[in-house]
Amino acid sequence: MSTRTTCPYCGVGCGVVATVAENGVSVAGDSAHPANYGRLCVKGAALGETTGLAGRLLAPQVDDQTVSWQTALDTAGERLNAIISEFGPQAVAFYASGQLLTEDYYAANKLMKGFIGAANIDTNSRLCMSSAVTGYKRAFGADVVPCSYEDIEKSDLLVLVGSNAAWTHPVLYQRIVQAKHDNPALKVVVIDPRVTATCAIADLHLPLAPGSDTALFVGLLNMIAAGTGSLVDFEEGDAALAAAHEWPPEVVATFCALPRDVVTTFYDWFITAPRAMTLFTMGINQSSSGSDKCNAIINVHLASGKFARPGCGPFSLTGQPNAMGGREVGGLATQLAAHMNFEAADLARVARFWGTERLAQTPGLMAVDLFAAIGRGEVKAVWIMGTNPAVSLPDSHAVCAALAACPLVIVSEVVADTDTSRYAHIRFPALAWGEKNGTVTNSERRISRQRAFLPPPGEAKADWWIIAQIAQRLGFGPAFAWQHPHEIFSEHAALSGFENNGMRAFDISELARLTLEEWDRLEPHQWSVTPEALRRGWRSSGHLRTVPVSPVRAMAQPTTLYPLLLNSGRIRDQWHTMTRTGTVARLMQHIAEPVVEISPADAARFSLCEGDLVHISSPRGVMVARARIHHGQREGELFTPMHWNHCFARQGKVNVLVAPVCDPHSGQPESKQTAVRIAAWQPGWQGELYAREMPELPADLYWVRKATDGAFHFTLAGSGDAVAWLTTWCQTKGWEMQTVRAGTVRNLLAWDNGQLMLGWWSDTRLPVIAHDVISQAFITAPATAQARHNLLAGQSPSCSPAPGRTVCSCYSVGENAIHAAIAAGCDSTAALGNALRCGTNCGSCLPELKALLSEAANEPRRAQGVAFEFGKQFFPG
Numbered sequence: 001m002s003t004r005t006t007c008p009y010c011g012v013g014c015g016v017v018a019t020v021a022e023n024g025v026s027v028a029g030d031s032a033h034p035a036n037y038g039r040l041c042v043k044g045a046a047l048g049e050t051t052g053l054a055g056r057l058l059a060p061q062v063d064d065q066t067v068s069w070q071t072a073l074d075t076a077g078e079r080l081n082a083i084i085s086e087f088g089p090q091a092v093a094f095y096a097s098g099q100l101l102t103e104d105y106y107a108a109n110k111l112m113k114g115f116i117g118a119a120n121i122d123t124n125s126r127l128c129m130s131s132a133v134t135g136y137k138r139a140f141g142a143d144v145v146p147c148s149y150e151d152i153e154k155s156d157l158l159v160l161v162g163s164n165a166a167w168t169h170p171v172l173y174q175r176i177v178q179a180k181h182d183n184p185a186l187k188v189v190v191i192d193p194r195v196t197a198t199c200a201i202a203d204l205h206l207p208l209a210p211g212s213d214t215a216l217f218v219g220l221l222n223m224i225a226a227g228t229g230s231l232v233d234f235e236e237g238d239a240a241l242a243a244a245h246e247w248p249p250e251v252v253a254t255f256c257a258l259p260r261d262v263v264t265t266f267y268d269w270f271i272t273a274p275r276a277m278t279l280f281t282m283g284i285n286q287s288s289s290g291s292d293k294c295n296a297i298i299n300v301h302l303a304s305g306k307f308a309r310p311g312c313g314p315f316s317l318t319g320q321p322n323a324m325g326g327r328e329v330g331g332l333a334t335q336l337a338a339h340m341n342f343e344a345a346d347l348a349r350v351a352r353f354w355g356t357e358r359l360a361q362t363p364g365l366m367a368v369d370l371f372a373a374i375g376r377g378e379v380k381a382v383w384i385m386g387t388n389p390a391v392s393l394p395d396s397h398a399v400c401a402a403l404a405a406c407p408l409v410i411v412s413e414v415v416a417d418t419d420t421s422r423y424a425h426i427r428f429p430a431l432a433w434g435e436k437n438g439t440v441t442n443s444e445r446r447i448s449r450q451r452a453f454l455p456p457p458g459e460a461k462a463d464w465w466i467i468a469q470i471a472q473r474l475g476f477g478p479a480f481a482w483q484h485p486h487e488i489f490s491e492h493a494a495l496s497g498f499e500n501n502g503m504r505a506f507d508i509s510e511l512a513r514l515t516l517e518e519w520d521r522l523e524p525h526q527w528s529v530t531p532e533a534l535r536r537g538w539r540s541s542g543h544l545r546t547v548p549v550s551p552v553r554a555m556a557q558p559t560t561l562y563p564l565l566l567n568s569g570r571i572r573d574q575w576h577t578m579t580r581t582g583t584v585a586r587l588m589q590h591i592a593e594p595v596v597e598i599s600p601a602d603a604a605r606f607s608l609c610e611g612d613l614v615h616i617s618s619p620r621g622v623m624v625a626r627a628r629i630h631h632g633q634r635e636g637e638l639f640t641p642m643h644w645n646h647c648f649a650r651q652g653k654v655n656v657l658v659a660p661v662c663d664p665h666s667g668q669p670e671s672k673q674t675a676v677r678i679a680a681w682q683p684g685w686q687g688e689l690y691a692r693e694m695p696e697l698p699a700d701l702y703w704v705r706k707a708t709d710g711a712f713h714f715t716l717a718g719s720g721d722a723v724a725w726l727t728t729w730c731q732t733k734g735w736e737m738q739t740v741r742a743g744t745v746r747n748l749l750a751w752d753n754g755q756l757m758l759g760w761w762s763d764t765r766l767p768v769i770a771h772d773v774i775s776q777a778f779i780t781a782p783a784t785a786q787a788r789h790n791l792l793a794g795q796s797p798s799c800s801p802a803p804g805r806t807v808c809s810c811y812s813v814g815e816n817a818i819h820a821a822i823a824a825g826c827d828s829t830a831a832l833g834n835a836l837r838c839g840t841n842c843g844s845c846l847p848e849l850k851a852l853l854s855e856a857a858n859e860p861r862r863a864q865g866v867a868f869e870f871g872k873q874f875f876p877g
């Protein structure tokens with residue numbers, strides 16, 4: 001049986017066909033879905049591997065005891081009621097997620113704002129795209145994304161700013177690659193302090209100083225004004241233009257630390273391109289002046305008339321699968337519902353529609369303020385759904401302290417153990433992807449169905465159902481009497497059209513009358529925004545607005561004590577806090593440990609070598625990561641992934657370092673810049689532990705947990721005797737030990753009736769053994785004495801060469817195989833694809849294959865801001 005559904009990862013919103021067979025779930029791209037036309041990236045392609053039940057939360061828990069639903073819901077209801085009656089509704093908060101379905105989100109928003117009567121419902125989207133929301137609302141009067149994916153093929157210039165789309169929106173990136181292939185005149189500009197995988201197709205890369213983007217776009221506005229001027233009738237344009245006059249290219253170049261000719265080349269290209277789009281994500285939004293950055297971008301599109309036309313516009317790419325659905329229901333503390341605000345007419349209308357007298361009258365607390373209020377004891381109950389704030393919010397130590405002190409923490413989760421759920425008094429098991437049923441909206445306003453194709457496991461229930469049950473216990477049953485998500489969708493769609501008369505952009509009321517069968521069959525539906533409506537906007541003045549903005553620097557600046565700026569973001573194969581992707585062996589092969597990318601000059605300055613462990617500290621905390629020397633990293637700056645947390649590493653969480661500094665308009669934290677210092681850490685030994693049973697690690701070790709088929713895998717480091725505790729463990733278990741001690745090498749194998757139970761390899765540095773050698777040995781134990789001896793020595797039992805670090809995750813092709821193929825004459829990605837299949841499925845690794853090829857050809861690395869050529873080798877076959 002196959003089911004058409006939607007990928008639960010990024011905002012591209014790809015259609016997926018899931019097939020359940022006896023040996024598990026397999027997925028393929030949905031060739032009929034307009035977001036991907038059949039393509040999937042590596043995370044989407046590995047979805048089948050995430051549907052297992054290991055590690056799932058499958059029953060409700062109260063105070064760490066498994067209980068019935070009845071008890072869990074009653075207890076939650078009683079404790080919430082008690083807090084509300086003693087301290088009032090403002091003492092309660094919900095913290096939701098762009099990974100909830102629209103129906104879940106609608107239910108949560110309605111309960112909090114409409115019936116509990118406070119607007120303290122915020123979401124992880126605050127950390128993600130709230131700056132873009134503010135930018136659009138200030139310019140257009142409504143939160144409207146004015147572009148579609150099909151604009152890409154119609155454009156002449158694509159500017160990717162603060163986006164590593166090759167890794168974060170891979171299918172959209174492949175669409176750009178294809179568009180460029182089909183139309184070689186299409187130019188791509190990448191604006192990012194780092195050289196990223198996305199730069200592989202850039203005709204021009206601007207490695208600007210972190211946080212300096214506003215100046216770049218204000219300078220562009222200045223140049224546009226000097227030319228033909230505006231095609232769009234907008235208000236206050238003079239103020240924005242006047243502010244821009246102070247930013248001629250040489251001033252911009254200095255501010256952004258870019259060569260002047262690189263700046264002017266970008267300006268020339270933008271001004272002369274008949275059609276241009278700017279695609280922006282976290283490098284723009286996650287800033288203490290993120291909303292001004294968004295408006296600086298929107299301004300140049302309005303002023304140049306590259307707006308409300310095919311192939312044009314400022315396009316905020318959303319991160320999460322349903323960030324847009326959350327915006328549609330109004331699930332942020334600063335919005336009311338369905339594109340309505342905390343204004344008298346809207347408040348009256350929503351109260352009428354919901355039939356409530358308790359509607360919240362003022363905006364609620366935004367995420368960072370919300371957790372600060374929990375920390376101060378003002379908010380006494382928080383219900384967290386579908387997000388992991390102990391990892392993803394800035395200033396983690398303070399967030400964890402707040403959660404620890406909060407009298408009532410409720411968590412709705414699919415996974416049993418997360419950094420956040422460790423603080424929960426009540427845990428509700430939610431249905432996961434493949435089990436839940438509803439709708440999501442992608443970056444281009446396209447509503448798609450997520451359909452269930454698996455039975456509900458254990459006691460897990462839909463998020464909306466849990467919310468409705470609690471609503472009942474708080475005394476609001478009749479307003480939450482839905483029996484099916486289709487009923488919630490209909491209500492949400494009806495609210496969007498309620499007394500709308502064209503005043504609100506978001507209107508999907510034509511979907512309110514879908515029958516259950518029609519809703520079940522609903523094809524991807526993009527809600528419409530006409531060019532005429534876009535040109536008019538939704539401000540009461542009837543004009544669009546260019547917002548005057550003044551470039552400022554990031555709040556975080558290097559100091560003598562903390563001389564480096566730390567940037568954080570995503571890696572190709574992990575999703576957020578790793579609760580799902582972190583358990584898939586295939587997705588751990590690309591990058592398996594917290595790393596810190598550092599420029600060669602800084603590595604020399606701080607005496608670091610590739611692979612060294614590094615302590616990174618800020619005034620708030622410390623993390624440990626492994627050094628990767630990267631030529632694409634600017635001097636004075638570091639980059640580290642945002643993903644690792646206490647379930648996967650002892651000290652790998654970047655947000656312990658990040659300050660809770662936010663944009664004053666959007667409340668979005670400055671997650672991309674933190675002043676830090678670093679020091680090399682040379683432990684006494686480092687090693688790789690593989691064990692068939694979960695080991696209990698001594699408390700003082702550095703550890704990182706890795707996903708491996710057939711064994712638990714930890715990379716460890718410490719001082720003192722590397723094998724003493726392992727020996728004790730093996731003795732307790734009665735396993736037979738085989739050991740090697742040679743110089744600094746300490747290796748150990750443990751056997752039980754011919755079955756490999758444990759393997760340990762250690763030395764002063766890594767690598768000590770190739771991963772693929774040992775993971776195979778756990779599946780088929782080496783039979784001969786010689787093979788066991790080879791294994792103990794850290795060699796492949798069969799003595800065949802190890803494939804090395806995985807580059808292509810789809811076909812598990814390692815670096816060594818690629819080097820060998822290049823040495824054997826493969827001189828293009830197409831040739832590598834023919835020889836090894838690497839890069840021929842999702843294409844996410846093509847930038848890396850290209851880099852390996854160019855390293856081999858001894859090509860000089862890319863210089864700052866230099867245009868580089870775009871080769872045909874991107875298209876195997």
Ligand SMILES: Nc1nc2c(c(=O)[nH]1)N[C@H]1C(S)=C(S)[C@@H](COP(=O)(O)OP(=O)(O)OC[C@H]3O[C@@H](n4cnc5c(=O)[nH]c(N)nc54)[C@H](O)[C@@H]3O)O[C@H]1N2
Binds near residue numbers: 010043209319573
């Ligand atoms: N593989 C993967 N894909 C994902 C996700 C994931 O977890 N894993 N998460 C999804 C989500 S929720 C989101 S929000 C998106 C995020 O997608 P992206 O925004 O593309 O991802 P990031 O890696 O967070 O940041 C993008 C880039 O911003 C750059 N940057 C940092 N500071 C600045 C600056 O001052 N100016 C400019 N111009 N650039 C800067 C960083 O160097 C980085 O390369 O990804 C989505 N897709």
Ligand SMILES: Nc1nc2c(c(=O)[nH]1)N[C@H]1C(S)=C(S)[C@@H](COP(=O)(O)OP(=O)(O)OC[C@H]3O[C@@H](n4cnc5c(=O)[nH]c(N)nc54)[C@H](O)[C@@H]3O)O[C@H]1N2
Binds near residue numbers: 127431
């Ligand atoms: N330093 C730094 N910090 C960042 C960022 C950064 O770039 N740098 N990026 C920020 C951004 S853009 C984002 S979006 C956030 C993401 O950060 P989070 O939202 O905290 O990360 P996730 O791991 O996606 O958390 C989702 C949780 O919901 C659970 N879950 C999954 N499906 C369901 C479901 O159907 N129902 C329920 N109830 N639970 C479910 C998962 O197991 C997981 O624990 O991180 C932000 N934090």
Ligand code: SF4
Binds near residue numbers: 009011014036
């Ligand atoms: S591009 Fe995004 S939506 Fe598409 S398959 Fe990959 S993670 Fe899923």
Ligand SMILES: [Mo]
Binds near residue numbers: 127129319320
């Ligand atoms: Mo995000």
